[in-house]
Amino acid sequence: MITRSTAAGYAARARHRRPPPRGKRDIALNKRSLFLFCGPFAALFVAMYVAPIVYAAVSSLYVVKRSGLGLAPPTRTFEPFSNFAHAFGDKDFVAALERVALFAVVQVPLMLLLALGLALLIDARSARGKGFFRLAAFMPYAIPGVSAALIWSFMYSPDSSPLNGLLEPAGISIPFFDDDVVLWSVANIVTWSWTGYNMIVIYAALQAIPREVLEAAKMDGASALRIAWSIKVPAVRSALVLTAVFSIIGSAQLFNEPAVLQPISSGAVSSAFTPIMSAQAAVTAGNYPYAAAQSVVLAAVVGLLSFVFFKLTRRGEPR
Amino acid sequence: MSRGVVSGLLLVSTVYFLFPLWWLVVSATKPFGRQFSGNGLWFEGFGLLDNLTRLSAQNDGIFWRWMLNSLLYCGVGAAAGTLLSATAGYTLAKYRFRGRAALFGAVLAAVLVPKILFTLPLYLMFSGIGLINNPLAVLLPGMVSPFGVYIARIFAEQSLPDDIIEAGRMDGASETRILRSICFPTMLPVLVTIFLFQFVEIWSNYLLPAMVLTDDRLQPVSVGLVGWNASHIAVPRPLVITGSLVSVIPLVVVFIALQRFWRSGMTAGAVK
Numbered sequence: 374m375i376t377r378s379t380a381a382g383y384a385a386r387a388r389h390r391r392p393p394p395r396g397k398r399d400i401a402l403n404k405r406s407l408f409l410f411c412g413p414f415a416a417l418f419v420a421m422y423v424a425p426i427v428y429a430a431v432s433s434l435y436v437v438k439r440s441g442l443g444l445a446p447p448t449r450t451f452e453p454f455s456n457f458a459h460a461f462g463d464k465d466f467v468a469a470l471e472r473v474a475l476f477a478v479v480q481v482p483l484m485l486l487l488a489l490g491l492a493l494l495i496d497a498r499s500a501r502g503k504g505f506f507r508l509a510a511f512m513p514y515a516i517p518g519v520s521a522a523l524i525w526s527f528m529y530s531p532d533s534s535p536l537n538g539l540l541e542p543a544g545i546s547i548p549f550f551d552d553d554v555v556l557w558s559v560a561n562i563v564t565w566s567w568t569g570y571n572m573i574v575i576y577a578a579l580q581a582i583p584r585e586v587l588e589a590a591k592m593d594g595a596s597a598l599r600i601a602w603s604i605k606v607p608a609v610r611s612a613l614v615l616t617a618v619f620s621i622i623g624s625a626q627l628f629n630e631p632a633v634l635q636p637i638s639s640g641a642v643s644s645a646f647t648p649i650m651s652a653q654a655a656v657t658a659g660n661y662p663y664a665a666a667q668s669v670v671l672a673a674v675v676g677l678l679s680f681v682f683f684k685l686t687r688r689g690e691p692r
Numbered sequence: 693m694s695r696g697v698v699s700g701l702l703l704v705s706t707v708y709f710l711f712p713l714w715w716l717v718v719s720a721t722k723p724f725g726r727q728f729s730g731n732g733l734w735f736e737g738f739g740l741l742d743n744l745t746r747l748s749a750q751n752d753g754i755f756w757r758w759m760l761n762s763l764l765y766c767g768v769g770a771a772a773g774t775l776l777s778a779t780a781g782y783t784l785a786k787y788r789f790r791g792r793a794a795l796f797g798a799v800l801a802a803v804l805v806p807k808i809l810f811t812l813p814l815y816l817m818f819s820g821i822g823l824i825n826n827p828l829a830v831l832l833p834g835m836v837s838p839f840g841v842y843i844a845r846i847f848a849e850q851s852l853p854d855d856i857i858e859a860g861r862m863d864g865a866s867e868t869r870i871l872r873s874i875c876f877p878t879m880l881p882v883l884v885t886i887f888l889f890q891f892v893e894i895w896s897n898y899l900l901p902a903m904v905l906t907d908d909r910l911q912p913v914s915v916g917l918v919g920w921n922a923s924h925i926a927v928p929r930p931l932v933i934t935g936s937l938v939s940v941i942p943l944v945v946v947f948i949a950l951q952r953f954w955r956s957g958m959t960a961g962a963v964k
Contacts, residue, residue, distance in 0.1 A: 403867070406866075406867040406868065407783065407787070407789055409868065410779045410780065410782070410783040410867075410871070411779070411780050411783050411784075411795065413776050413779075414776040414777060414779065414780035414836070414841065415780070415795065417776065417832065417835055417836045418798070418799070418802070418836050418838070420832070421810070421814070421832060421833045421835075421836045422798075422802050422810060422836060422838070423798070424813075424817065425810045425813035425814050425817060426805075426810070426813070428813045428816065428817055429809075429812070429813040432813075432816070487705075490701075491702075491705055494698050494701055494702055495702065497698055498695075498698055498699070498702070502699075502702075505706075506702045506705075506706060508948070508951070509705075509706040509709050509710055510705060510706070510709050511947075512709060512710065512713065512944065512947075513709055513713075514892075514947075515892065515940070515943045515944050515946075515947040516713070516940050516943070516944075517892065517895045517896035517914060517939075517940070517943065518896045518898070519896060519898045519914040519917070519918055520914065520917070520936055520939060520940050521712075523917060523918065523921055523932065523936050524712045524713070524715075524716055524936060525712060526921070527715070527716075527719075527929075527933065528712055528715070530728075532728075533728035535715055535728075535732030535733070538732060539732075539733070565708070565709065565712070568709075569709065573955070577955075618804070622804060622805075622806050623806075625806045626806040626807065626808040626809075628808055628898075628899060629896070629898050629899075632898070632918075633918055633921070636921070636922045649808055649809075649899075652812055653812070653899070656812055656815070656903075661812075661816055664812050665812065665813065668809045668812055668813070671806070671809060672805055672806070672809050675804075675805070675806055676804065676805065679804050
């Protein structure tokens with residue numbers, strides 16, 4: 374409150390003064406201040422973001438060759454397409470890409486539907502309890518990915534799963550680590566972690582809908598469901614697009630959850646379960662250029678998908 | 693839909709979100725070795741203090757060292773990252789200069805590239821310049837937050853009228869002083885949001901510290917606990933459970949305490 378009023382005070386004082394000449398509204402900044410304000414960020418950004426990308430792109434163009442007996446040191450030769458051809462011919466890597474694509478196609482819509490539903494439910498509720506439900510849904514976001522995976526690995530544990538313990542009287546036992554199931558066990562951890570975060574983003578967009586619009590619809594006799602479908606959902610469209618893009622990017626990063634489950638999965642989570650795990654395996658094997666090529670392929674695929682998704686969803690938007 | 697149905701559905705979702713955490717709390721309080729007996733949902737005896745004592749004794753108390761490392765990496769990284777990205781975001785929002793569009797474009801592109809992809813090349817670069825087993829290898833990448841720049845810029849554009857800055861100038865304040873005394877206080881909610889997000893992001897980052905910090909006395913608690921979990925014969929699982937509980941408490945407390953701030957900060961990023 375204090376900060377708001379301070380700012381308002383300054384704004385009020387500014388109004389009393391002579392207005393700046395027209396056409397010179399843009400503030401010119403002297404070089405020293407600009408360097409001070411943007412310089413440190415720009416320098417670290419170049420070092421920690423631009424340099425690694427350039428480094429990966431360049432090293433993916435080389436091939437490491439070892440002599441048959443491994444006596445001579447490995448040599449690097451420039452063969453720009455070799456690693457990429459290898460990647461697309463690598464069954465494990467392609468399978469990892471397909472697995473993550475399937476994951477994204479199923480998990481992202483499910484999670485966003487859940488987040489949207491929760492946001493609508495909390496929005497529909499009268500003031501009491503709102504804060505509690507919102508906080509409860511958001512709590513998993515405060516649990517770091519690795520810790521969440523550890524906690525769920527205890528939930529899934531083949532010999533002592535408390536979930537299966539609860540289901541036992543009903544004669545049900547979920548095989549969390551079966552080959553066909555394990556991907557969805559991972560999906561559940563990701564959904565648990567991120568639904569609340571997405572819900573908060575969507576909920577914030579719901580709050581921005583003018584109350585008069587909702588009142589008018591109610592006066593016209595629209596039901597709560599009708600209002601939700603015809604007014605609220607279209608109004609949060611851009612929030613949904615935003616959360617979808619970040620979720621797609623998140624799917625491409627899939628690493629922590631399967632990596633934590635791997636030791637207890639008795640083989641269901643392979644060492645190349647996701648593209649990042651596959652690249653990681655290449656590093657462990659000492660084949661850095663191949664790991665770099667896999668990263669470049671993944672970055673290109675994700676960048677392309679995000680871009681296409683943006684274009685598709687922005688089409689037909691009035692602006 | 694009736695009120696009853698709404699409440700019922702919300703209750704089901706709350707059970708889903710809180711069940712694993714409830715289990716964690718209950719299990720950590722059970723006597724050592726009995727973590728997996730019973731139905732897992734209710735308390736059975738009290739062994740929390742004993743579990744904590746054992747946790748502190750395991751491997752000469754390295755767990756607390758890990759916690760301290762995590763707090764240090766996340767605290768320093770997030771504080772520096774917040775300062776840098778808020779300043780950059782503010783400059784992008786309020787000043788016109790050459791290269792402004794290019795810088796913002798690069799930042800936006802970086803938001804859209806999966807962050808984990810930078811890890812492998814960073815590891816190779818750090819091993820090239822001898823930064824392996826050096827805390828800087830975790831701290832430096834943590835200080836850069838393109839997403840922070842993005843939301844700081846949006847927030848500054850929406851909540852800082854140019855008039856305020858002009859008024860400060862006419863009063864003879866330097867650019868640095870305007871930023872510090874006028875703009876940052878107004879931007880407080882977004883500063884807290886960036887700090888929290890960056891803190892959680894560094895705390896959650898597993899792959900980078902696992903690769904660049906091989907000395908276990910330097911590792912953060914995430915890497916340490918996963919290592920313990922993977923070696924379940926060497927380290928008993930009740931200790932991993934107790935350690936997991938202790939390691940998530942700081943973040944949960946911070947999030948609940950700072951609710952007011954991050955909620956308004958997140959709103960700034962979402963509603964355009």
